[in-house]
Amino acid sequence: MSAISPLREDDNEFATLVRVICGGVFAIWLREVKRAFRDRGQLFGGFSRPIMWVVIMGVGLNPYFRGEVYGEVRFVVPYTYLQFIFPAVIALNILYTSVQAAVSVIWDREFGFLREVLVSPMPRPFILFGKVLGGATVAMFHGSLALVLSYFADVPISSSDILSGLGLMFLLAFGLTSLGVIIANRIRSFEGFGVFSNAVILPLYFCSSSVFPLDPALTAAQTRVVYPDWLVRVVELNPLTYAVDSLRGNFIHFYQFDPRLGPVIMAGMAVLFFGIALAEFRRN
Amino acid sequence: MTSNSSRQSAAFAFSETAGVEVDGLVKRYGTLLALDHVSFNVKSGELFALLGPNGAGKTTLLHILCTILSPDEGRALIAGADVVQQALRARRRLGVVFQEPSLHDRLTVYENLEFHGLVCGVPAELRRKRIDEMLQVVELSDWRERLVRTLSVGMKRRLEIARALIHDSRVLFLDEPTVGLDAQSRARIWRYLHELRQQRQLTLIVTTHYIEEVEQADRVAIIDQGKLLAIDTPSALKSAHGHEVLEVSPINVDVRAEILAQHSGQIVKTSDHHITLKVEDGRFIETFLSAYGSRVRAMTRIEPSLESVFLALTGRAIRDQEASARERTLAFGKQGGEHTR
Numbered sequence: 032m033s034a035i036s037p038l039r040e041d042d043n044e045f046a047t048l049v050r051v052i053c054g055g056v057f058a059i060w061l062r063e064v065k066r067a068f069r070d071r072g073q074l075f076g077g078f079s080r081p082i083m084w085v086v087i088m089g090v091g092l093n094p095y096f097r098g099e100v101y102g103e104v105r106f107v108v109p110y111t112y113l114q115f116i117f118p119a120v121i122a123l124n125i126l127y128t129s130v131q132a133a134v135s136v137i138w139d140r141e142f143g144f145l146r147e148v149l150v151s152p153m154p155r156p157f158i159l160f161g162k163v164l165g166g167a168t169v170a171m172f173h174g175s176l177a178l179v180l181s182y183f184a185d186v187p188i189s190s191s192d193i194l195s196g197l198g199l200m201f202l203l204a205f206g207l208t209s210l211g212v213i214i215a216n217r218i219r220s221f222e223g224f225g226v227f228s229n230a231v232i233l234p235l236y237f238c239s240s241s242v243f244p245l246d247p248a249l250t251a252a253q254t255r256v257v258y259p260d261w262l263v264r265v266v267e268l269n270p271l272t273y274a275v276d277s278l279r280g281n282f283i284h285f286y287q288f289d290p291r292l293g294p295v296i297m298a299g300m301a302v303l304f305f306g307i308a309l310a311e312f313r314r315n
Numbered sequence: 316m317t318s319n320s321s322r323q324s325a326a327f328a329f330s331e332t333a334g335v336e337v338d339g340l341v342k343r344y345g346t347l348l349a350l351d352h353v354s355f356n357v358k359s360g361e362l363f364a365l366l367g368p369n370g371a372g373k374t375t376l377l378h379i380l381c382t383i384l385s386p387d388e389g390r391a392l393i394a395g396a397d398v399v400q401q402a403l404r405a406r407r408r409l410g411v412v413f414q415e416p417s418l419h420d421r422l423t424v425y426e427n428l429e430f431h432g433l434v435c436g437v438p439a440e441l442r443r444k445r446i447d448e449m450l451q452v453v454e455l456s457d458w459r460e461r462l463v464r465t466l467s468v469g470m471k472r473r474l475e476i477a478r479a480l481i482h483d484s485r486v487l488f489l490d491e492p493t494v495g496l497d498a499q500s501r502a503r504i505w506r507y508l509h510e511l512r513q514q515r516q517l518t519l520i521v522t523t524h525y526i527e528e529v530e531q532a533d534r535v536a537i538i539d540q541g542k543l544l545a546i547d548t549p550s551a552l553k554s555a556h557g558h559e560v561l562e563v564s565p566i567n568v569d570v571r572a573e574i575l576a577q578h579s580g581q582i583v584k585t586s587d588h589h590i591t592l593k594v595e596d597g598r599f600i601e602t603f604l605s606a607y608g609s610r611v612r613a614m615t616r617i618e619p620s621l622e623s624v625f626l627a628l629t630g631r632a633i634r635d636q637e638a639s640a641r642e643r644t645l646a647f648g649k650q651g652g653e654h655t656r
Contacts, residue, residue, distance in 0.1 A: 035445075035448045035449075035452070035511075035514050035515060036441060036444055036445055036448060038483045038485065038515065038516075039441065039483050044404075047407070047436055048403070048436075050436040050438065051403075051434070051435065051436030054432075054433035054434065054436055055433060055434040055435075055436070057433060058429070058430045058433035058434050059430075059434070061430075062419060062422065062426075062430055065421065065422060065426070066419070066421045066422070069421045069462075070421070144417060144419060146383065146411075146413055146417055147411075147413075147417045147431070147434075147478075148434055149382075149383055150381045150382060150383060150406055150409065150411050151406060151431070151434040151435050152403045152404075152406045152407045152434075152435055152436060153434050154403065
């Protein structure tokens with residue numbers, strides 16, 4: 032056996048801490064990203080989901096999207112259904128991947144990884160930060176996979192749209208991954224991803240004005256004529272609604288709400304959910 | 316000359332504080348007292364074994380020393396760093412090999428070590444050097460670029476040991492490092508540990524229930540119900556608490572009944588074919604032989620072992636705990652949910 036390197040004496044405490052935090056956040060982020068790209072099932076989902084929604088559902092419903100209520104054309108919708116649903120599909124992909132990343136927290140907790148970092152000199156908050164950052168990056172990537180279908184959806188995208196879109200996607204992904212971590216913390220026995228999909232992802236998605244416009248005539252009064260009150264209320268209360276609206280504004284320049292609302296609510300979600308997740312993580 | 320002597324004195328000062336000090340540790344879970352004022356010291360470079368049945372407090376103790384749990388009372392120092400007040404510093408000085416697998420399955424051998432090095436703040440150059448060295452020590456250099464999920468159980472364990480030494484760990488905790496491994500892999504792991512111990516002044520704290528592994532420890536601590544029952548070298552423990560026994564097989568049931576009646580006070584255990592008697596003094600074997608020499612089929616004199624020390628102190632056999640670790644491994648396999656790992 033060859034000689035091994037001698038032990039290093041402690042150097043500057045502060046320099047060590049900075050090195051641990053920077054290196055550690057990077058390592059945890061990189062692990063999340065590598066792991067996601069090596070998971071073929073997850074990648075397949077990231078590709079197939081937008082294809083299903085845009086090419087099948089979008090194309091299928093496209094002819095029926097005409098502002099027609101009970102057989103009578105009452106208003107003119109300035110967008111095709113494909114264009115309308117396209118930004119929402121991005122949000123759906125982010126939603127799935129963020130929650131999937133958060134589910135891995137359960138595995139980390141049960142099988143090792145978390146223990147390994149808990150006995151490392153990484154301060155706790157940065158462990159969670161690295162984890163959420165990694166999950167959000169992967170989710171943002173999956174969200175941007177949908178952009179490939181922009182041609183089919185007849186959505187012209189400029190490079191500045193892509194840049195601002197990526198920013199919005201990341202903000203949304205960060206908040207949703209944190210939310211996923213909060214939920215995962217409450218799960219003691221893990222029975223599979225299906226529960227998450229049915230209990231969290233789909234309700235949030237369908238109630239976010241993703242597959243139908245809340246107000247096709249662009250008037251608040253019209254909304255209540257077309258849809259029952261409770262549905263309108265649920266959609267308005269769903270924070271994801273404003274994220275979808277923001278993405279829609281970014282890609283097809285159609286806002287149902289005040290354009291400032293989206294980024295503010297997304298940033299609020301990111302801060303609030305990460306804060307809660309962090310408080311819980313420190314307590315355990 | 317001066318620099319040489321100062322280096323020596325620095326090394327001396329360092330080894331003085333490189334061990335583990337445990338002082339009056341108490342941990343309660345509700346009303347259950349998991350650790351009851353446990354105190355001991357482990358010297359730098361020592362191989363220290365923790366022995367105790369399931370639920371004895373071994374894991375709780377280990378988790379406190381690894382800074383995962385905090386104690387209710389008392390304190391512990393790892394290489395001079397307090398595990399509560401200076402947790403981050405203590406963590407830079409300790410390495411852990413957990414009982415349950417804790418590697419990243421979807422990362423390669425190299426990536427696992429790199430991850431650990433980054434998380435522990437090992438500077439880039441030293442990190443690369445250590446990874447190469449440690450892979451060589453545990454003979455996994457050829458497996459560097461392989462995904463960890465393709466490794467055998469023994470190889471994974473070796474990788475975990477290598478990982479715990481990528482940073483400047485002075486104290487290495489090993490929780491059942493050889494459980495579930497075949498004899499050859501176990502011997503291999505111990506060879507690496509002994510080599511590393513010499514080269515790096517490493518303090519090793521090990522829990523195991525392979526009695527032959529405990530025998531090679533410098534000192535053994537026996538824990539039960541949260542209390543430290545005994546702490547000494549294996550030979551001192553054996554002479555203090557162990558006893559020599561005589562295992563005899565009587566030729567028929569009459570002889571068996573006679574021996575059982577005559578030596579009722581010395582019976583350690585009985586089975587269908589054997590009676591195990593405690594050897595109380597040097598002359599016992601002689602007198603026993605003259606009385607029953609022609610009426611026993613076989614007779615074996617058994618030297619005191621740590622197994623008998625353990626039995627004498629806790630009233631339980633060490634082997635009792637083995638099921639649990641295996642159960643956990645089995646449960647792990649059954650879960651099989653690799654998809655999200």
